[in-house]
Amino acid sequence: MTNRTFTALAAALVVASCWIPVAQAQDSLYIPSLTYRTGPFSGGGTPFADGYADYLNMLNERDGGINGVKIIVEECETAYNSQKGVECYEATKDKGALAYSPLSTGITLALVPKAPIDKIPVFSMGYGLSAAAAGEKFPWTFVYPASYWSQMSSILKYIDANDGIRGKKIGFIYLDAAYGLEPIPLLDQLSESMGFTVAKFPVGVKEMQNQSSQWLNVRKESPDWMIMWGWGAMNPTAIREAAKIRFPLDRFIGNWWAGSHNDLKGVGEAGKGYLAANFSGLGQEYPALQDVLAHVVDKGLSKVSAREDVGNVLYNRGLFNAVVLAEAVRIAQDRTGKKVISGADMREGLENIDLSEERLSELGLPGFTGELKGSCADHEGGGSIFIQQWNGSDWEKVTDLIAPMSDIVRPMLEEAAEAYVSDKPDWQSQTCS
Amino acid sequence: MRSLPSLPHYLLRNAEQYANRVAMRHKDLGIWREWTWAEICGEVQSYAMGLKELGLCHGDKVAIIGGNRPRLYWSFSAIQSIGAIPVPVYADSVAEEMVYVLEHAGVRFAVCQDQEQVDKVVSVHDQLPGLSNILYDESRGMRDYDVQVILSIDAVQNLGRRALERDSHRAVQWRTEIDTLSGNDMCVMLYTSGTTGRPKGVMLSHDNLIITSINANTFDKLDVDEQTIAYLPLAWVGDHVFSYGQSLTAGYCVCCPESPETISADRREIAPTYFFAPPRVFESLLTAITVAMEDASRPKRAMFDHFIRVAKGYGEDVLNGAPLPLFSRLHYAIGELLVYGPLKNRLGMSRVRVAYTAGEAIGPDIFRFYRSLGINLKQLYGQTEASVYITAQPDGQIDADTVGIPSLDVEIRIADNGEVLYRSPGVFLGYYRDDEATASTRTADGWVYTGDAGFIDEKGHLRIIDRAKDVGRLNDDSLFPPKYIENKLKFFPSIKEAVAFGDGRDYVAAFVNIDLAAVSNWAERNDIVYASYQELAGHPLVYDMIERHIEEVNRDLAAEPRVAGACIRRFLVLHKELDADDGELTRTQKVRRKFINERYQALIEALYSDRDTQFVSTTVIFEDGRKGKIEADVTIRSLGEVPDMQMAS
Amino acid sequence: MNHARRWSDQLSEELGSGASAELLSVDNVSLSFGGVKAIADISFDILKGEVRAIIGPNGAGKTSMLNVINGFYHPQEGIITFRGKQRRRMKPYQAAASGIARTFQNVALFKGMSTLDNIMSGRSLKMHCGFLWQVVHIGPARSEEIRHRRRVEEIIDFLEIAHIRKQPVGKLPYGLQKRVELGRAMAMEPELLLLDEPMAGMNLEEKEDMSRFIIDLNSEFGTTIALIEHDMGVVMDLADRVVVLDYGRKIADGTPAEVQANQDVIDAYLGVAH
Amino acid sequence: MDILHSIFVAPFIDMGAYPDFLLQVIWEGFVAGVLYSLIALGFVLIYKASGVFNFAQGIMVVFAALVLVSLHEMGMPAWVAVLVSVVVMGLLAIGVERFVLRKLVNQHDAILLMATIGLTLVLKGSGQLIFGGEPKPMITRELGLPTGASDWEVFGGVVIFQHIDIAATVVALLMVLALAVFFSKTRIGRALRAVADDHQAALSVGISLHQIWAIVWFAAGIVALVTGIMWGARSEVSFALEIIALKALAVLILGGFTSIPGAIVGGLVIGIGEKLFEVYWGALFGSGVEAWFAYVLALIFLLFRPQGLFGERIIERV
């Protein structure tokens, strides 16, 4: 009998949870947050989610929301798993979600085609589909402030500026998954035009912490520079292995997902000199972050485990993600005159985003990042990055903003976007005047 | 409705009127095979033709030995259709018992179910000069017998079919021959299993069977839609009427189970609408229910007990359609949903419209239990000599203690000594080759002595007390109805069999046989350890329990003035089970009183002495046929106090 | 009425007259496991229609012999001739296909299946319906299934196990399991049926039943039977001829009476040291 | 021809040309192999004594290391943290015996395997719940484990030996020795060996099966802790390690489920084999072959020797 009761209870719960009409956001701004605080990549997912939530909560606490409308942030755990990500999307989209930042290439790929159908923009900040930078083909997807390809071109520019890249051998070590494979077409293209050779070292997802053979191969190939597209436990392991084979770390550049505090904390002194790309500011010394500390963290409303974690690379990136969304909300409110906006309004807000130096200062983030100005055609915005270096205990910004090689990257992006759309006959595009 | 002259006429009628209705089912090789009336008629026709080919003539006797198999039922029709007389024989009787009947009836053919029966007949064939052929149904193991003499029913039918092919006129001839049958012709000869003496061949006419069958069908509104399951011995008049006579006259379907082990499963599958079972079956079913429920979880048992109490409360009223308050009806409806319905479903009785029990008295508790579940269980009183029906309970007039009002066309009279007499269209033609017995049983004006003592109560219902000749007197001249007492004892689940003594004695004493299933279960619950039946039977705590039961019976007896003097003073629990194999019971599981008197002389004497124990040694036959001895010191117990008659009354 | 006579009597007469054909012959077969000789140079034959017993003390190589006959072990030396075909190496399923069925010393039923399915499994070789028909389970697939079901029901009827038809075999009493296993082997309708201790662990009544089934099987269906059995009484009753093994060698071969009188056999059973 | 050349000739020329590098590859493989062996050792211990194929061994490695690191994070001195971790693994062993194994006595192998898969989920969930899911650096220095590296100049090149790798090898060796001594010299150890052969025999030594199970799980827990420390020191303590632990399954195939020497040899064969294959042949297949090499090697091996390196030949009986 107990067994049947249990089954009945379970059934009732399913029914209850599925048939109860979802509360529509009537007088608030509903922003879902797809997080991964669990799973193999939780090390990166957690600070990002914290920064994201804290900033929006700070707006609620400090300003009472955006233009007086409260923001509701709802987290949904994906564990970096595409299926769960889609489930989170389905579970939250009907609650009036304004935009999604899935923080996972796999989930982004699944959501990109859904965005135009459900009329909710996808904002994959610096990840996902590079081609989505082409706004004409991807009206509903945004990759501000830079696509992977732009980033790669900037990194190569940095190498070229420091060492002269022609004739050099560049090693590319990457996570052997969609994310790591993304920049390869650009790398191949540029190696011809810039005259360098590429050696590729894939690291299997299961082998992230077991990279000795890759690095033995690196030692065998002995490239002049190494570029890494890594994530999670792959990063510290790679840096350790690099140190082990005595690869000069100041010639080892990680992309912006391979240069966080979490990655280097454990490596510590041994990682000194390691370089990484970044586009969001470092540290807590921005007025906005001070506000976050005062209004959220110190009030115990944050999930960060330690106060000093605020200002970390990924925390700030999550925060920046929220800043862009909040700004887009404001723009959308201005443009539509509505206080409570829809996903479609949000798309317009995102497309017309304009974070100038001045605006950033207003927001309490002076010099936090490069100028970001979107348009109908340009869903990448600025595209600039800077390079930071690990000093053994913290990151230091070592360059100014490096603009991408737009002249090469942009046509490639357009081409890729064209290819993506080509086999989808009823794909929704837009034309930009 | 005017009846047709003979049972084969009814077969022909059904083949026309109910041509495509299922007349018979048999679970064979895992599925229920079905035959329509038309098919059966065809089978019977070829069978009859084959029998004729083999030389069977009008008036010949044919033994039918076996279980409930379609072909054996067809044998009845086929034999009757050519004017020969079927003589069904109890299949479980041993060859020596069988030979008497076969010889007495002077059978020409024997139709056997299988090799086992064939072997029995073959083993005594030298004592049966008249026997010319043996037919069998199941061919397993039969391939090495002489095909000239011993042949399968299939082969006979093939013979018949060939004959029909040769000469199409034969079919017409067959029908004409059937038309020559008249209602007064002997239709079947049934040997009574006789508690005393040799079996007697009761000759029944077509009219006997047809009129009683039709009357019975009318009485219970049985029609062509009924389903019944044939599982009782073919040689017993009841089966012949329920599964053959009534089926033919009403046109309803008879289902034959796969094997004796699968009867309850088969009954569940078929879910008969019309069902007969002796009290024993109902008793053991109830015991099985009780035992099974002991193992149920506590809440379930509580629920079960609760609703059984509810059913006891107003189940009978619901069944009788008496007015009841809404709440009670609802309460009962819930019980129907949770307990009665499923229970009837498990018992295969969910579709029962009419169920009968007869042959012996049924425990009132048992009787009411089934009725309270909503099963329309009724009692009837009948005899072979009456083609079963003498009295039966009409719907709505049910009492556990009576056997109902006279059946249609039956007259009843009570003789001065209390013996019941009846007169009806079902009254038999006579005992075969025994005019003396016929004369002593049936008076010239057609009244038949039943041999049972009874009386008609104020509502016009007949009550049976005991066998007329068994009713004795104690030395103080008070009435001693042994069976009446025994039945009261046997109504306790833990008592399987009882034998009461007292005729010409100072007081009543009894043997008790415990019911192993019920008592061992009880023992288990009471942590009583025992190694054998004998040890359990002799256990002091078992004696205590039996003693309590007897005290209860005594209180009951004391309450009835007519039998108040027959309270039990001393008893013993027998060390072995009374067994038909040892001759202690008849094949129909009735106590052979005389035999027991002889066999257990020492024990009986001890009951009427002041001894506390008595040594006894008995010869028994084990299941594998070996003989052995069982010895025991049997404890005898006196009842402390016999209830005071005055107090009771 | 004296015509009723057992067919088996006729059979033994025929055997006596030597008219019967050789079904299987084992010639100079040897089998060893890593140096241990399980069977050493054994030859004997089995005639069509007979009941042949293989007896011997524990470890005599009886089961190994059966394993060789049905292809489970491959002898290092010797030749086996079955129905006139010689072979040295044969897969068990090929042996099954050529008409050899067997039962096992320790019941080897398919525990997860019902009695019915177990016996149906014996029909596997006789079922040929294609995959696509099975997918839809109509037409030939269904009629094939029903046809074989009927045959299986006859076996169930023969073995008197109708009441356990749909029960899972795992929970049946041992005696019934053995019966089901026999049924499964019967379902294969083999030319030669190998029974490895069909009555081991049975009580008297069960043994009698099983003996009856074996006799009926032999006489009704004419199945040739080779059986290993410890109960000498049973062997003497059932077997037409007996071969006696001891320590992997053949020490006697003949009718039950001959074998019983053989001094080597008596020694082997009494445990006289070799 | 080119393909054949690049498969059968070029790699060996390569090896010969840079023997120092070959040595380095072998050393790296050796160290990885030692760690595979350690995980496999945990499997073998439990399988031998209780017939349970402990799928949770991999997660136990992560869990043990995580406990250690987290305790230290909470401010416990390193060696105290080690002791407490040992106690935690002991409690885990007792818990597993008490609440899982004891209830599943006499169940089919596959069911016990499934139970340990369930255990994996529990450890994974509770580990992350209590200690958080992000990777944590191993407290190498605090434990007094060496860092740094030594160079060995040979064949005109250099082979780099990480001190932590040397330490891992030494610790693994000590561990195996300790287990050997434990099994052969102590009463409990002998009982454990007996139980692998015959449960009744073990009872006669006076130790209950329950105790024995708890002890082997405890031993496996300690092996897991050591493995966790060593592997953590090489990279980080993270749940991603769990997947690598699956490679120990391939090791077990090679070495046999019940053989400790088998686990060691199997681990080394796989460790060295996969590095050599990846470095010298991997490029032919597009790299990343390490992901499957161990399993495919095990599969091919099984086809020829189903009983493993050290298993006995199975004779089927009817």
Next chain:
Amino acid sequence: MLYREAGQFKTSYAADQALLPILQDRIGLSLILLVAFVGIPLLATDFFIGSVMIPFLVFSLAAIGLNILTGYAGQLSLGTGAFMGVGAYACYKLTTYFPDINIILLILFSGVFSAAAGVLFGLPSLRIKGLYLAITTLAAQFFLEWCFIRIAWLYNYNDSGAIEVPTRKLLDIAITGASATPVVRYLVIISVVTLMALVAANVLRGRIGRSWMMIRDMDIAAELMGIRPLRAKLSAFAFSSYYCGVAGALMVFMWIGSAEVESFDINHSFLVLFMVIIGGMGSLLGCFLGAAFIWVLPIIIRAVPQLIGLDLLAATTEHLTNIIIGVLIIFFLIVEPHGLARLWQLGKEKLRTWPFPYASN
């Protein structure tokens, strides 16, 4: 109690061997199908259809696949994820080359490729048994995963390395791609799953299914009954992998809409294995029960804190889900090692024998 079987008798072997010989079962299943085909599409929310029912059905199908191999043929496999991947990638390639052929046909055909992969990796099963075989199926898993990344042809050299599902239509209604509504996709999936479950049931009760169970229960005896072990095992691998392949294709084309290699990783193999264990080895019903349990339970666990107003961290819920599922697996193994299907079976038996605790006669 609910089962009232009195009066249900069979007059032919066909009826006796029917899939659902009991009337009440037939009624029950009809009701379930009615709800599934009519009730749910009409009444349920998109979330329920898209995130509960569709995944549930996809995993049920995969679980049927694995159960055929593991539960019926006794060959433990940890490569389910990869076989699903083969189906998905095959379907992607097929629809690339034959865009005009109906996608449902292509999905059904793509299973053939995973069946071929299954046969290939099933070959060792002739010599390898039990846990050893389980581990060699890991080789299939990892090798195929590697192929999915390394062979760019499989994903049409997409820059993302992932497959993206194009829109395909049936009768002018989009059934794949982002514009296909959940209801439409659901109807396609449930039709496919119902059909394939029926096919599985048919095959399992016939000669082929029996040969698998023979091999599972007693391989030696099976061989001596004339079953060719290689053929039986490989056919099980093929049939099982076919189901997994179709499930994989459905997963990508009808549910997620895109997939990279992570969608077919070892965790999926385990997920499906859990479903089979919890549901019950050797039971088709168990596949559905297990899939419901493993997929729906976490959704419920996630919903519970919200329903009772508890603000738990999403991650905490996730960890708790892991723990609860783990504990439940152990619990079920202890209480009923044969899974939910056996529990249902026992419950049904109770209902059939009600009010008796067991079938006494």
